[in-house]
Amino acid sequence: MGGFATVADIEAFEATPLAERNLPESTYAAIRRTAEAYPDDIALIFFLQGTAYQQSVQFTYREWLGKLHQTANMLHDLGLRPGETVSYILPNLPQTYWTLYGGETAGIANPINPLLEPAGLAEIMNAAQTKILVTLAPFPRTDIWEKVASIADSVPSLQTILQVDIANYLHGVKRLAVGLMRLGKGKEKVRARVLDFDKTLARYPADRLISGRVIRPDDIASYFHTGGTTGAPKLAMHTHFNEVYDAWMGTVAVDVQRGERMYLGLPLFHNYGAIAVGLGAWIAGATLVMGTPQGFRGEGVIPNLWKIIDHYKVNSIGAVPTLFKALLNVPISDADLRSLQIAICGSAPLPVELARQFTAQTGVNILEGYGLTEGTSVSSVNPRRGEPRIGSIGLRYPYQEMRTAELDGERFVRFCAPNEIGTVIIRGPNVFPGYKDEFHNRGVFIDTGDGKGRWLNTGDLGYQDEDGFFWLTGRQKELIIRGGHNIDPRQIEEPMHRHPAVALAAAVGRPDPRVGELPVVYVELKPGATATPEELLAFAREHITEQAAVPKQIRIIEHMPLTAVGKIAKLPLTFEQVADVVNSELDSIQEIAHKSVEVLSDRRLGLLASVKVTAMPGVDKAALEQRIRQALGQYHFRVDLQMEG
Known part of the structure; x- marks a missing residue:
């Protein structure tokens, strides 16, 4: 079994220079290389409904490369050129991946969260200077087209809209019913020309690229939205080599082999599902099992997930803590989980108790990793071999440096000693070149003065232990500062997660005129559980070891606010x-x-x-x-x- 168990393993791997690893020069070349090597292997399996997961479509690598060719050819013929942007506002569909990597082949791809409000969609497209938009055709129980139609004319650069029709995955009575339900809908008039994605795609060759473009490793491949305030969205630029390296190293680090089956339920506007899971699977020659347009949120997915894993013989699954928490309430029953070897968790800190309960229930270890959009996707992960260190984000990726440092504002002071908390900084082939808007690049990069290039300031606080494992302790901007004393929210949240009635806990600072901030904890209870704020506060006093971190108050809420990828939204x-x-x-x-x-x-x-x-x-x-x-x-x-x- 491969992968890395120690820093010594990583250093031995690095003895071969990265330049000698013969990595593909672009995301297109990466997929093409695998398709040419294993044309009849299965690249992707997609099922539309969690309640009918047995009904699926699948694509061989030969067919997958063909769809990539057709998409890139279509976009090129519609006027997209290198340096120009195709955005997509789509749920999880095969066409979403075609648009991402076909878009990167023809120009620059820009994934956009379809859950955003119309004004937010327009702001991102204007920042990206979107020329072509791929989005959803009118479909029951979705409002994506209505939102797009309401703001399309406020994006001056937008020339063409391609509509993907989910009904193409339906047959018989179901397809007829959808047709009847959307009679009279989708009549909104927009300035841009509107075309049917699949019908237009069918006109283009699948065996080659017609553009003749030669993609360089440092060409910009994508703009990923990472937040930003109203009127100033932050678009992180990724190069082709950023994405190729990070996807390749992700599968090498956890030893994904050709033919393994990886389950995808995370959204494709987020870098993890789009790059680490998707492109990573296709570089390794694995099969991606993609469930429902809504991913893990699809109707019937969570209640049937153990059966889905059994049916498709899934070997690995990547998710966020909220998903693993939900699965603890789903009986395994007679599902055979022997195929499932690893579960990978990222995007948010994993409560230690949750990891232990999941392993006790399933026999599967959760390997916690760490990454950020500015580092393309993933920067560290726990090893597949041996026992994972629960609570740690694992070992750094080979060829990528990762340290903790003492910073004075934006100025580097020194590197931290082992077990000393500092700001996590990274440097390497996955670090992005910057945000599209230069305004946002202030304070993002750190110069340590070694002459070997700048480091990315992740904004995360943590330490590296004697064995090279990294541990996060919070974020600089999330720290609760009480009377000059820095309180890490996890000092509060981890103990609260051990209460038998608590499903989720989030600590934030309440402004206070005397000490600056006081800690307050929001709590979501487990289904059917009961607890009063007074009971939880007594528990906090008993289990939180630092007196200053004991919350001033506890607020019980029905639902914890979450981002679209399952992180707790503290803002x-x-x-x-x-x-x-x-x-x-x-x-x-x-x-x-x-x-x-x-x-x-x-x-x-x-x-x-x-x-x-x-x-x-x-x-x-x-x-x-x-x-x-x-x-x-x-x-x-x-x-x-x-x-x-």
């Missing part, structure tokens, strides 16, 4: 705490007749409370404004105060 919780503090201060001022408070994240000012106030009749507005500013000026957030009326 809405922080916004709620800031709004609560502002409202409390304003409620104590009797001269206020009416108020409204909105909290947002400003790209230059950071956390911003937008406050509108109307004074009671006869009140001196100037004096009231001064009093409000004094009250709110005690806190670390910025305030935009407007006196109305």
